[in-house]
Amino acid sequence: MEIALTEEERQLAEAARSFVRKEIAPIAERMDREDYFPRDVFRRLGEHGFLGITIPTEWEGLGLSYRAQAIILEEIARASPALALSVGAHSNLFANNLACNGSDRLREEFLPPAVRGEAIGALALTEPNAGSDAVSIRTRAIRDGDAYVLDGTKQFITNGPVADLLLVYAKTAPDRGSRGISAFLVRREMEGFSVAKSLDKMGMRGSPTGELAFQGVRVPAEYRIGEENDGARIMMSGLNVERAVLAAIPVGIIAECLDRSLDYARLREQFGQKIGRFELIQEKIANMYTDLEASRLLLYRALDAVASDDRSRRAAAAALTFASEASTRCALEAIQVYGGYGYMRDLPLERLARDAKLLEIGAGTSEIRRLIIAQELLGPEFED
Numbered sequence: 001m002e003i004a005l006t007e008e009e010r011q012l013a014e015a016a017r018s019f020v021r022k023e024i025a026p027i028a029e030r031m032d033r034e035d036y037f038p039r040d041v042f043r044r045l046g047e048h049g050f051l052g053i054t055i056p057t058e059w060e061g062l063g064l065s066y067r068a069q070a071i072i073l074e075e076i077a078r079a080s081p082a083l084a085l086s087v088g089a090h091s092n093l094f095a096n097n098l099a100c101n102g103s104d105r106l107r108e109e110f111l112p113p114a115v116r117g118e119a120i121g122a123l124a125l126t127e128p129n130a131g132s133d134a135v136s137i138r139t140r141a142i143r144d145g146d147a148y149v150l151d152g153t154k155q156f157i158t159n160g161p162v163a164d165l166l167l168v169y170a171k172t173a174p175d176r177g178s179r180g181i182s183a184f185l186v187r188r189e190m191e192g193f194s195v196a197k198s199l200d201k202m203g204m205r206g207s208p209t210g211e212l213a214f215q216g217v218r219v220p221a222e223y224r225i226g227e228e229n230d231g232a233r234i235m236m237s238g239l240n241v242e243r244a245v246l247a248a249i250p251v252g253i254i255a256e257c258l259d260r261s262l263d264y265a266r267l268r269e270q271f272g273q274k275i276g277r278f279e280l281i282q283e284k285i286a287n288m289y290t291d292l293e294a295s296r297l298l299l300y301r302a303l304d305a306v307a308s309d310d311r312s313r314r315a316a317a318a319a320l321t322f323a324s325e326a327s328t329r330c331a332l333e334a335i336q337v338y339g340g341y342g343y344m345r346d347l348p349l350e351r352l353a354r355d356a357k358l359l360e361i362g363a364g365t366s367e368i369r370r371l372i373i374a375q376e377l378l379g380p381e382f383e384d
C-alpha cells in the first residue's frame with residue numbers, strides 16, 4: 001500500500017524540501033557541532049507558513065491536518081532531526097495544544113506571533129523527579145486573588161532556553177493526583193522565571209534543552225489553559241497527538257539513511273566490484289527499505305487515528321515505538337554500509353544515529369509506550 005498524498009500535500013512536501021535544501025541542510029552540521037540554534041531560520045520557517053500548519057486560519061495558521069504537519073517534520077528531519085524536534089515542540093506541543101485548549105483571548109494574543117516564528121514556544125511537563133511518572137509533578141500553582149503563583153523546576157524542556165512562551169503543567173490540588181493538575185501559559189519575561197541550565201546532549205544538538213526554574217511566578221488567572229484541575233486530560237490528548245506526529249522524525253531519518261546507503265552501494269568498489277553487489281550489503285538495504293515502509297504505514301495509521309478523534313492511544317504509541325527503534329537501527333546500519341567513512345564526522349550518519357536515540361526516550365520512553373499498548377489491549381482493569 002503506497003501512501004497517496006493529496007495534491008495539496010504533495011505541493012507542501014515540495015515546498016518544504018526546497019526550503020530544507022536552501023536553508024537547513026547547509027547549517028545542519030554547524031548546529032550539531034556548536035550546539036547552535038538558528039533563530040533566523042526559525043523565523044523564516046514562520047514566514048513560509050511552516051510553523052502554523054495545524055493552526056486555524058483565523059490565528060494566521062494554514063488550518064491543515066496532522067498529516068501535513070508530519071510531512072513538514074519528515075522533510076526537516078532528513079537534514080536536521082534537531083531542528084525538526086524544535087519545530088515539533090513549538091508547533092505541536094505548544095501552539096497546537098494552545099489552539100485546541102486555550103481561551104479565545106489567549107489564542108488571539110499568542111498564536112499569531114508563534115505562527116510567524118516571532119515567539120518561540122515550549123511545553124514544560126517533565127521535572128527532575130517526575131519523568132515517566134508525569135502525574136507526580138511537584139510544581140505548585142497556588143491561587144492568589146486574580147493570579148496563580150507557580151513554584152517548581154522543570155527538566156529536559158525542548159526550546160526551554162530560547163522560549164518566549166511556555167505551556168506549563170502544575171499541581172493546583174496536590175492531594176487529587178491526576179485530577180489536581182492544571183495547565184498555564186507562562187511568558188518568559190514574567191518575574192521569577194529563569195533558565196537554570198542549558199543542557200549538553202549526546203544528540204539533537206542545536207535543539208536547545210533546558211532546566212527551568214519557576215520561583216513565585218505570578219501568572220494571571222486568565223492565562224490558565226482549560227479548566228482548573230483538567231490538565232491531565234489536556235496532557236494525555238496532547239501526548240497522543242505528539243507521539244503520532246513525532247513519528248515523522250524517525251521516518252525522515254530512515255529515508256535519509258536508505259538514500260545515502262543506496263548512493264554509496266552503487267558507487268564504492270571493493271574486490272573489483274560495487275559493494276552493492278555483495279549480498280550482505282543488499283540485506284542491509286532491504287532491511288532499511290522494510291523499516292521505512294513499515295514506519296511510514298504506522299505513522300499514517302496513527303495520524304488517521306488522532307485525526308478521527310479516536311481516543312485510543314495504541315496506534316500513536318506503536319508508530320513512535322517502531323519508527324524510533326528502526327531509525328536507530330537504520331542509522332547504525334548506514335554507518336556500516338559506509339565502513340570507516342561512515343564513522344567520520346564529515347558525513348551526517350553518526351549525527352543521525354545520535355539524534356535517532358532520543359526518539360526512544362522523549363514523548364514517553366519505548367518502555368512506557370509498550371505499557372500503553374499492552375494495557376489498552378488487555379482492557380481497563382490492566383490500565384494505570
Ligand SMILES: Cc1cc2nc3c(=O)[nH]c(=O)nc-3n(C[C@H](O)[C@H](O)[C@H](O)COP(=O)(O)OP(=O)(O)OC[C@H]3O[C@@H](n4cnc5c(N)ncnc54)[C@H](O)[C@@H]3O)c2cc1C
Nearest residue numbers: 123124125126131132156157158361362363364365367368
Ligand atoms: C532531549 C530531550 C528533550 C525533551 N523534551 C521535553 C519537553 O519538551 N517537555 C517535557 O516535558 N519533557 C521533555 N523531555 C523529557 C522526556 O519526556 C523524559 O525524559 C521521558 O519521559 C523519560 O523520563 P525520565 O528521563 O525522567 O526517565 P525515567 O522516567 O526516570 O525512566 C528511567 C528508565 O526507567 C524506565 N521506566 C520508568 N517507568 C517504568 C515502568 N513503569 N515500567 C518499565 N520501565 C519504566 C524508563 O523507560 C527508562 O528506561 C525531553 C527529554 C529529552 C532527553
